[in-house]
Amino acid sequence: MIEYSRQPHYLVAVDCIVFGFDGEHLKILLVKRGLEPEINKWSLMGGFVGPSESPDDAANRVLKKMTGLEGVYLEQMQIYGEPHRDPIERTLSVGYFALIDIHKYEAQLNDDYEAEWFLINDRPKLIFDHDKMVADARKKLRYKAALHPILFEMLPKKFTIPQLHILFEEVNDTKIDTRNFSRKITSTGLLIKLAEKDRTGSKKGAFYFKLDKKKYAANAQAFLSLVPNLKV
Amino acid sequence: MIEYSRQPHYLVAVDCIVFGFDGEHLKILLVKRGLEPEINKWSLMGGFVGPSESPDDAANRVLKKMTGLEGVYLEQMQIYGEPHRDPIERTLSVGYFALIDIHKYEAQLNDDYEAEWFLINDRPKLIFDHDKMVADARKKLRYKAALHPILFEMLPKKFTIPQLHILFEEVNDTKIDTRNFSRKITSTGLLIKLAEKDRTGSKKGAFYFKLDKKKYAANAQAFLSLVPNLKV
DNA sequence: ATTATTAATTGTCTTTTTGACAATTAATAA
DNA sequence: TTATTAATTGTCAAAAAGACAATTAATAAT
Incomplete structure (x- = not known):
């Protein structure tokens, strides 16, 4: 015993x-x-x-x-x-x-x-x-x-799509097509476009977005297939 | 200190x-x-x-x-x-x-x-x-x-598609369409169809399958999206 | 003022995958 | 021979994914 x-x-x-x-x-x-x-x-x-x-x-x-x-x-x-x-x-x-x-x-x-x-x-x-x-x-x-949409946690409250894009590429150590990425990430409905632009990175400037907190909370456990040709 | x-x-x-x-x-x-x-x-x-x-x-x-x-x-x-x-x-x-x-x-x-x-x-x-x-x-x-294809671990070496189907339904506590399930599970390429049939469950009998060990080892870490309308 | 430059943004088409749906087949029992 | 039962297979429309390039909004240069 x-x-x-x-x-x-x-x-x-x-x-x-x-x-x-x-x-x-x-x-x-x-x-x-x-x-x-x-x-x-x-x-x-x-x-x-x-x-x-x-x-x-x-x-x-x-x-x-x-x-x-x-x-x-x-x-x-x-x-x-x-x-x-x-x-x-x-x-x-x-x-x-x-x-x-x-x-x-x-x-x-x-x-x-x-x-x-x-x-x-x-x-x-x-x-x-x-x-x-x-x-x-x-x-x-x-x-x-x-x-899952967790990478937002590493960005400021206001962020741009290009920032998000680089982050995803960095984490996954792979190139991701800009157009497809943009389509996917916006289709989640998690992003809210702001009127303001970030002008530090380019002449044109990139629109800021923020997280839709409510949808984020609701989707924290949702699967989103955010990376192409996923192999882990 | x-x-x-x-x-x-x-x-x-x-x-x-x-x-x-x-x-x-x-x-x-x-x-x-x-x-x-x-x-x-x-x-x-x-x-x-x-x-x-x-x-x-x-x-x-x-x-x-x-x-x-x-x-x-x-x-x-x-x-x-x-x-x-x-x-x-x-x-x-x-x-x-x-x-x-x-x-x-x-x-x-x-x-x-x-x-x-x-x-x-x-x-x-x-x-x-x-x-x-x-x-x-x-x-x-x-x-x-x-x-990931892990549920095979709960089945005998020889198993049938209907068995697998019930197991998936049981684990996910949901109904899964037979036809779509069968299509998906076979399209993984993980199953090898055997000549033998299991006749205990029905008149017609269901063909036995076994795992393709090599592909299983290679795909153990692969994503397979085996459940429809996945929400976890 | 016009043009060049740079990066952000948006769009199209094809292929693949998904999901909804029912008919056919192989056996045994009546 | 037919009825019954469960296994197996098939079709089609909608959605998603993936490949691909043109347009736009700003500033810088001429």
Whole structure:
């Protein structure tokens, strides 16, 4: 008969892959680790799950602490639980990916952490199994974004179709036809065209759009097939 | 500065939602819990994660122990980590769902566990948050099965289109047009028609099919849109 | 003032896929 | 030989997808 008391206990942590988009490229937010082992090495932002919080709570707390942001789009990915993934002591980590508007993020000065954005394709080697986590997160982001309208989370409230287009290409690492993309994205009914134009990118300027919040909430779980020739 | 030693440690468990199909209805395999608290109450099959195994290892071990089956289709769902989900001591549980061919399962006599199949829609109340887990698993099964050819895992090696049809209807809790379903499922190229017929269900008999293993392996990650008017 | 330039926006056509719908076929039972 | 039952196959219209290029709105250059 199994008894609770005989069972081993482990540390449980969360690690967050924070994605952002600077208008050109997909980026992730990394921090310099503030504790041994591997102190001062680049790492995902993470922390241990406290006694009175769920892993989801912990992930939100960590994000708040390290980015200053609340109410961030956060999604549980999977658990990383190989016995020796942390060399000091067995620690299971719940991986999350987060999507944030890079412009909202104001670096929080903090003695323990220095956070910095890196191009997803040009980032330093990370500690432990964090490189695997990033790879998994990217895959899952691609999967999810192909079917659900979540990439808006990485754009400002007002955005243009060309911005959205580049973001989709960046996430899926593929070229998408402008005309077909435009048709698809507008046919979702999720976008509301504004009178204002963004004139920073071109002479003609591109119309701003915003999300139809109501329809977005209603369609958050809808499948939308937003990427052509989908193969994941 | 955070130190490992100060951090709290928790029990980590796995719980498996085991789905099966008897030819008519979707079923789940439940066990009578063999330890306090809630001893002898119906529960998902689960167990603690041992010191030298990953959660995936633990889930496979539990399944092997309680069903006698190895190499079962197993998929990590999410972590259940509310602080007080287990009244005795904080335990985080990794939820898995498994798909097995109900006919392969031979009840393993075991002092600690009595396993039994229940109709998914007519099952006893479960302990802790296990009812929530079942609901989540069902949702995820539906989601996954709508896009990936995984339901074959619940059928024998030789199966008929009508069997598959009923299974899809059962999982999605909806009627699917026979003709359209047949067209779609065969157009995947995943099925190989056999010469033999299953004569148990009708006078005419239905041709057996088997999976094209190679194509199945290649398409396991492909999107297939197998369910009409998909809304998840 | 006119023209050149640049990027945003819009449009057409064909092919493929979907969804709605019913007739035919292969066996056994009457 | 006919009735019965479930499996199998077929058609058509609508919608979606994919390939492809012309037009437009602005500014810059002449």
